[in-house]
Structure formats: C-alpha cells, structure tokens
Amino acid sequence: MVARFLRRNWAYLVFLGGVGVTGCLVQNAYYFQVLTFIGINTLLALGLNLLMGYAGQISLGHAAFYGIGAYTTAVLTTTWGLSPGLALPCALAIAALVALVVGLPTLKLSGYYLGMGTLGFGMIVHILLREWTEVTGGASGFIGIPPLQFGPIAFTDPRAYFYLVWATVLLSFILSHRLIRSRVGRALRSIHDSEHAARAVGVDTQRLKLQVFIFSAILAALGGFFYAHLINFISPDSFNFLVSVRMVTMVVIGGMASVWGALLGACLLTLLPEWLHAFSDFEMLVYGLILMLVMILLPQGLTRGLLDAYERSRKNPS
Amino acid sequence: MQELLQYLFSGITNGAIYAVIAVGFALLFNATELINFAHGEFVMLGALGMVTLYNGLGLPLAAAFLLTTLGVSAVGFLFERFAIRTVKRPDAIVLVIITVGASIFLRGVAMLGWGKDAHSVAPFSDHPPLSIAGANLLPQSLWILTIVLGAVLGLHLFFTRSLTGKAMLASAISRRAAWLVGIPTGRMVQLAFVLSAAMGAVAGVIIAPITMCSYDMGTLLGLKGFCAAMLGGLGSLWGGVLGGFLLGVLEALGVGFLSSSLKDAIAFVLLLLILYIRPAGLLGARKVQRF
Numbered sequence: 001m002v003a004r005f006l007r008r009n010w011a012y013l014v015f016l017g018g019v020g021v022t023g024c025l026v027q028n029a030y031y032f033q034v035l036t037f038i039g040i041n042t043l044l045a046l047g048l049n050l051l052m053g054y055a056g057q058i059s060l061g062h063a064a065f066y067g068i069g070a071y072t073t074a075v076l077t078t079t080w081g082l083s084p085g086l087a088l089p090c091a092l093a094i095a096a097l098v099a100l101v102v103g104l105p106t107l108k109l110s111g112y113y114l115g116m117g118t119l120g121f122g123m124i125v126h127i128l129l130r131e132w133t134e135v136t137g138g139a140s141g142f143i144g145i146p147p148l149q150f151g152p153i154a155f156t157d158p159r160a161y162f163y164l165v166w167a168t169v170l171l172s173f174i175l176s177h178r179l180i181r182s183r184v185g186r187a188l189r190s191i192h193d194s195e196h197a198a199r200a201v202g203v204d205t206q207r208l209k210l211q212v213f214i215f216s217a218i219l220a221a222l223g224g225f226f227y228a229h230l231i232n233f234i235s236p237d238s239f240n241f242l243v244s245v246r247m248v249t250m251v252v253i254g255g256m257a258s259v260w261g262a263l264l265g266a267c268l269l270t271l272l273p274e275w276l277h278a279f280s281d282f283e284m285l286v287y288g289l290i291l292m293l294v295m296i297l298l299p300q301g302l303t304r305g306l307l308d309a310y311e312r313s314r315k316n317p318s
Numbered sequence: 319m320q321e322l323l324q325y326l327f328s329g330i331t332n333g334a335i336y337a338v339i340a341v342g343f344a345l346l347f348n349a350t351e352l353i354n355f356a357h358g359e360f361v362m363l364g365a366l367g368m369v370t371l372y373n374g375l376g377l378p379l380a381a382a383f384l385l386t387t388l389g390v391s392a393v394g395f396l397f398e399r400f401a402i403r404t405v406k407r408p409d410a411i412v413l414v415i416i417t418v419g420a421s422i423f424l425r426g427v428a429m430l431g432w433g434k435d436a437h438s439v440a441p442f443s444d445h446p447p448l449s450i451a452g453a454n455l456l457p458q459s460l461w462i463l464t465i466v467l468g469a470v471l472g473l474h475l476f477f478t479r480s481l482t483g484k485a486m487l488a489s490a491i492s493r494r495a496a497w498l499v500g501i502p503t504g505r506m507v508q509l510a511f512v513l514s515a516a517m518g519a520v521a522g523v524i525i526a527p528i529t530m531c532s533y534d535m536g537t538l539l540g541l542k543g544f545c546a547a548m549l550g551g552l553g554s555l556w557g558g559v560l561g562g563f564l565l566g567v568l569e570a571l572g573v574g575f576l577s578s579s580l581k582d583a584i585a586f587v588l589l590l591l592i593l594y595i596r597p598a599g600l601l602g603a604r605k606v607q608r609f
Binding site for chain 2: 046052058061105106109111112113115116117119120123124127128133241242248249252253281282283284285286287288289290291292295296298299300
C-alpha cells in the first residue's frame, strides 16, 4: 500500500521535498523573489501547456490573461479597497469571462490563424492597459498594491509568500494531472492528433477547446494575481507581446505534453535572464541564441530530449 | 476637407511602408508556409544600415540604399542557412520559436552595434513640402511611394516574366511537383528568404528619415506589417499591398477622427475582424482551409 503510493507519486514527493528544502535553506530575500517568480511562471506555463501540448491549440496572447489577473486585483484592492481574498475570485472570474467571450469566435480558427487571432487579442489588451489611464495608471504603471493578506494571515514575509505560491503550483499540478488522466484528457489528446477524427467519435471539440482555454486563462490570471501582490507595482510592459512569447517559449523549451516540462521551462527561462545579467550588454544576444539552439537541436523540448538521451544511454551502455 | 487630405497623405505614406513589410511576409509564407517573427528586425536593420551608411559615412543615396539592402539580404540568407535549414523536425511551432529567437538575437546585435539611443536620418532630398489643396505633402512621402511601387512592380515582373520567378511560384504551389520537374526547391526557399529580407530592408531604408531609428523599432512595425498581410490575404503579393495601404489609411483616419492613443489598436482590431469574417483576407482565395 505504502510502496504503491510511493511508486505512483514519487515525482510529487521529490517536488515537495525540493520545495521544502529550498524554502528552509534559502535566507536571502532576493533569492526568494526569484524562486517565487519561478512558481508564478510555472502556473503560466502549466496552463498554456494544457492548451498547446494537450489540445494542440497555440495562443500568442496569453499575457493578456496574466495582465487581467494582475490589474483586476490591483484595481480592486487599491482603488476600491477590497481585501485580496475577495479580489482573487473576482480576478479569476473576469479572466474566465474574457476567455469565454474571446475564445468563442477565436477557437474556431486553427494553426497559424489561431496564433494570429490570439496575438491580436493580446495586443489589444496591452494597448488598453496602456491607454486607459484613469483606471490602470497608463504607461507609467499602477503603484501601491497592498501586500497579500487573507483574513488574519499576512504574507509579507518572502518565505511565506514562496510557500504559498508553490503550494498553489502543487495544487494546480495535481488538478492538471487528474484532468489529463480523465476522460476529458483523453478527448483533449484526440483533438491534438486529429480534430476531425475526434469529432467523428463524438467529442465536442469546440466545447472542450473552450474549456481548456478558460482553464489556462484562469491559471494565468492566478499567476497575475500573485505577481501583482509580490512586487506591489505593475505596468503594461509586464504583459506585452514578448511576455506572451516567453510563455510559449517556456512550454516549448520545457517540453510540450508534459506537466513537468512546464516546471522545467519556467525554471530555465526565469533563471536564464538572471544568469545572463553577468553578460550585461550581451544578454539579449545570448538569450536569442540559446532559444534558437535548443529548438534546432532538441525540437521536442528539453524534457523529451533528456529522456531520449537517457534511454539511448541505457540501450547502449558504453 | 483639408484635414482629411492631410490624414490621407500620412496614411498613404505609412501604408506604403506597411505594404512592403506585408509583401515580405507574403513572399516567405508563399514559399515556405512560415511566418517570420524576425521580419520586423530586418526592417530595423535596414533603417540602422542607413543611419551608418547614409548619415554616418555620407555615402550617396543610391549606394547606401543598395549596400544596406544587400547586407540585410545576406542576413536573411545566413538565417535560412544556419537557423532554418538545420532544424531536425521542422514543425510550425518549432520554426516560429526559432524566428522569435532570431528576432531577439538580432535586436541584441543591433543594441551592441548601434547602442540604445535613437538615431535620425536626413530626408533623401531637401525640397520644401508641397502644398496640395492646403495640405502638406513631404517630399519623403513621394520617395517612399515611388520606391515601394517600384519594388512591388519589380517583384510582380519577376514572378510573371522571369523563369526563376515562375519556378519560385511553382515550388510555392507544390514543392514536390516542382522538385519532380527539376526545380531546385531548396534554392527557391533560400531565394524567398533573401527576397523577403530585402523587402524588409527596403521598408527600413525608406522609413528611416520619417521616424526615430533604434534597435527596438522592429517589433511593432513587423506586427503591423503582418496585420496588413493578413488583411489583404496571406500569401498574395497584391493582397499585401492592398492590406498595407488600407491599414495605413484607416490608421490615419482613426487617429484623426477618433483618438491618437488608440492608433496601435486599429491594426489588431482589423486583424481580429478579418480573421472572424474572412480568414483568407480580402484578396485571398475565397475558400481557405483553416488548417
């Protein structure tokens, strides 16, 4: 019984152990912030991974939902004085609603056309955040977002925030895994392989695609919520086209159709710019180069690439 | 009336630039079904090339123009040779990420080469602005229109009259069939990259005198050129031209009569509208396979 539980859930146990040990060992507030960023990015990548890796639908505008989550909580808690505990469901609901309205027409498209439709949507949201100055603070950003507090529990300590975000990541991992292994998950993968075949065997592909789109939007908004309360300042540039692209990159570099790939991709793409600061002016150049090289050499992403290399080395032990 | 004319002038000028960028997208999409997110960076390289060659070194206009275009074409050639051709599994999404990587890389290179500051370029000729019915028309606008129409006409003749152009069209229609009748399709793809980069460079060269040139100017221009290409019909040469001019004029009218702060949104609203109503674009085939 115990052995079976361990065998089935070893990945989660490793994950829990990793997060726990990191949380105990790290002392520096800056490191905690970076680690929390990784958690937030994992939420973003996870949602997009379900959409891209499992349902095979690309979105180049997902930063919009990230931004909607962040700006909703910013406006509700700062301008209107609501508590973050109340702002959270509102932020998620608004993101879900927008995803529903945008997804209905957009998800009828596919391939490049879907990518472009979502790109257009993302750009429009970014421009709205920038130009709707009375509400969003415009291009100079939104200042003074209060720190996170649920009832009597305040998350002002970086370590507490770190644990909160990673607990959320763990929860959404479990949720995603259950989703993938369920009937819905199998139906999703059938859409990826062939939408026509899926429809022929009775899968309501439009509805499913929309549901996954909404789910991924909610995860992105959740990430935005945590982001806003972590750094207490947001500006439209944190939610522009390049951020959408970075989210797609996390999914693809980590490896599509693997929930753990989202974690790996988020880790790498959050840490990479931090490491590249050492290159100062060469930062962008090196970042672009790494992106190209990984895709040229390991087109299925690092998770798949590493697994393949591992299997090869097991087959021919030299 | 006078206001309307003024808006139209600026709209047509910008539209011409969007049109060449859109044509660059269309060229490449026709040949390879690839959308190159680094295309805006070719425009940026074209503009910064003029900053160095025309303004910095003081070369004659024609020489600076030619050298810049050749240089950017060479970048397009190298990009195809080293980044696109070496891909093991050319899935659409993998190629898109590679072009995104290339765009970040090129922006990084430009930042190192030209710094973070914005540069400006002198107009191609220093005539006073023409006054037409009370509206001012800058001589640079005439340069832009002439060069764009010349470039597009040249491309049109290339595709309809020359053997190489026809071979390129053939391999765009069916790569396998073209290969079977002896067309070197690999070289056609290469040529498409070079021509597309050259179109980007032309856009950069002509826009340089009417805007500030910096390493990060390419992204928005590329995206708008892309909207124009979708508007006219992705993969259609004249569709790209039509889409470009239409976008430019609508943008100018929107700025004039609605609000200047929403200028950048117009392109993307149009993009969504065209996707929902007629995904093939205005001049695309009526029935489009939505993949």
